[in-house]
Amino acid sequence: MPIERITADDLRDMEHQEGLVLQGCGGEAQEWLDGINDLLTQDGILQNGNRFETVKVFQHDGLTNLLFPFEDIQVDMGKLAMWRLQTHGAFGGTWLSDYVPNRLGEFRSVRQENPRPLCPLLGQDGNIFHLMGIAARVLRQNGMAAEAKEMQTRIMGGACHSYEEALGIISEYVETELSPPRENRTKKKEKHEHER
Known part of the structure; x- marks a missing residue:
């Protein structure tokens, strides 16, 4: 299923995962998935014909946000990091590992420890x-x-x-x-x- 709806709280169970979080993504999630895949392919960030197959959609602080998980995908991380910084004003891009502690508290396993x-x-x-x-x-x-x-x-x-x-x-x-x-x-x- 390409579009998966989750809660922001679900992110707190994803400590051992990583992904790209885009904030303030109104409209159709499928259009975002297709558009980001096209942009990152065009910029040489997605490699060897790889594309994000799924996107997780969640709400937080009145915004619709998207998580593009880095599971089974070949990405030029250096180029993606630069793209994320250059487009931060437009997309509010951040890493999942930064988003959770900065916006949601901590990952649940950290809290339990x-x-x-x-x-x-x-x-x-x-x-x-x-x-x-x-x-x-x-x-x-x-x-x-x-x-x-x-x-x-x-x-x-x-x-x-x-x-x-x-x-x-x-x-x-x-x-x-x-x-x-x-x-x-x-x-x-x-x-x-x-x-x-």
Whole structure:
């Protein structure tokens, strides 16, 4: 299937893959697939008659974006890197490995390897913005600036509808008195993965 619709969150499971992400691609995805194949062939970037057979379409920050995966394709990476830089103003091109940490937080496996840092909140001012600020500072101090930004975006981006939800999101990123015991979290995650 040449056009595959995915969610932006699906990209976080693609740590061991690479591809070209183009941002702000309105219109028909098939036209983009054909057009990019023609452009990259004409510029000598796609080699030996190779063409992208599929493109993954996803939405993020109100934009329609395309991922051209580098699976089973011969590409002159040096030329593609130059093309990406020269056309960045038109296409917002970036690598998948840069897009995820810069736009979506981290790849899921990276998050699982990094245990949540300890962040006691008991006795603190209960204002949710104050608590979020404390948690963000703890994350940044532990080299997890991307997670701090992701946490704040999730809380303030409209997906969070109550004080309790916000506290729940904070406790996903840092270990607080509100966090469920580790064995409960593992079971919950496994259950959630099977429900997808």
